[in-house]
Amino acid sequence: xxxxxxxxxxxxxxxTANILLFILLAVGSIVMLAPLLWMLSTSLxxxxxxxxxxxxWIPEIPQWDTYTRMWSEAPIxxxxxxxxxxxxxxxxxxxxxxxxxxxxxxxxRLPGKNAVFLGLLSGMMIPYPMIMIPQFVMFSKMHWVDTxxxxxxxxxxxxxxxxxxxxxxxxSVPDSLxxxxxxDGANYLKxxxxxxxxxxxxxIAAQFILWFMTxxxxxxxxxxxxxxxxxxxxxxxxxxxNTEFATQRDYxxxxxxxxxxxxxxxxxxxxxxxxxxxxxxxxxxxx
Numbered sequence: 001x002x003x004x005x006x007x008x009x010x011x012x013x014x015x016t017a018n019i020l021l022f023i024l025l026a027v028g029s030i031v032m033l034a035p036l037l038w039m040l041s042t043s044l045x046x047x048x049x050x051x052x053x054x055x056x057w058i059p060e061i062p063q064w065d066t067y068t069r070m071w072s073e074a075p076i077x078x079x080x081x082x083x084x085x086x087x088x089x090x091x092x093x094x095x096x097x098x099x100x101x102x103x104x105x106x107x108x109r110l111p112g113k114n115a116v117f118l119g120l121l122s123g124m125m126i127p128y129p130m131i132m133i134p135q136f137v138m139f140s141k142m143h144w145v146d147t148x149x150x151x152x153x154x155x156x157x158x159x160x161x162x163x164x165x166x167x168x169x170x171x172s173v174p175d176s177l178x179x180x181x182x183x184d185g186a187n188y189l190k191x192x193x194x195x196x197x198x199x200x201x202x203x204i205a206a207q208f209i210l211w212f213m214t215x216x217x218x219x220x221x222x223x224x225x226x227x228x229x230x231x232x233x234x235x236x237x238x239x240x241x242n243t244e245f246a247t248q249r250d251y252x253x254x255x256x257x258x259x260x261x262x263x264x265x266x267x268x269x270x271x272x273x274x275x276x277x278x279x280x281x282x283x284x285x286x287x
Contacts, residue, residue, distance in 0.1 A: 036262075043067070043256035050251050066256045076257055078230050079237035084264065086148055086233060087215040090155040095208050098158040099200065102166030103192050107178050117167070120160050128220070136224060150225045151233075155215070162207045169203045170196070205272040212268050216261075234261050 037057075042050055044062040070076050104110060105117050139150045173196070181191045222233040232240075238257050 039255045039258055043252050043259050045252055047250065047252065063252060066252045067260075070253055070256050070260070073253065074241050074257065075229050075232070075237055076234070076260065079232055079234035080260070082148060082231060083216055083234040086151045087212055087264070089152050090215050091208055091212045093156045094159055094211070095162065095204055097156065098162040098207075099166055099197070099204060100192065101158050102163045102170060102200075103188075103196055105163070106167045106170035107173070107175065107196075108188060120163060124160050132224065139225065145225055146227045146231060147225075148231065151218075151221055159207075159211055162211060165207055166200055166203055169200055173199060209265075209268055209272055213265055216264060 041057055041059065043066055044064065045056060045059040046061075046063055049056045049059055105113050110116075135150075135154075136145075139145055144150050144153075177195065178191060181195060182188075186194070217235060218233075219235045219239065222236045223239075226232045226236060229237075229240075234257075238254065238261060241254050241257055
């Protein structure tokens, strides 16, 4: 009888803890989503409703024409296209080169590969402002300024963070599998394509999203290299909108452009959502 009472008490305490945890997470999610909801709401308001007191969360008459007006009043389309070209080319090709580099550093017998890996890691400690001016001078002499090439070409050869993450991920793969495949006559490229790539696909998906978000939201590098409005990325276009239209208090237009800028990140997340969950599950099971 005492044992049943103890079990019921433990169950009640566990249920109470779960309820409190749910409430805490729900409040946290509302706090995190509030700025996003405010942005979407502001994009549908009139200029008067934006500055109304008390604040208006739901506009009386949604101004859907804001999402049609932005395409004609600002170079949103060209900025969207330029950002898409930079982000996709860098992340797709860079993910392939990063995966190959991680495989080589983790499983191939290369002289001095640990020194190369340490050199890559030390490169992460160099802040971008330190190399910003020399890099600009170099690209200026190559006549790449005011083109998308400085934003694309240096990153096609891999991402140090992604290489480090995938290399650590591959350390759990037994070397005997690679050696057995080599004895059977498979070369390293075939081993990577047939054996390694399916294993690390969830990890690549997780890193792909993080890298895509970084490139898509990058503002500093495009500001340095891009001058012509038709060649600027979306983040620079939105910043210019803020400078131009904030003086006119056209915040709905700015918020509408910001909402459009979120769409590619959401699409990429939806596409790779299953791989991300699988990556977390595999990491937990290995731990």
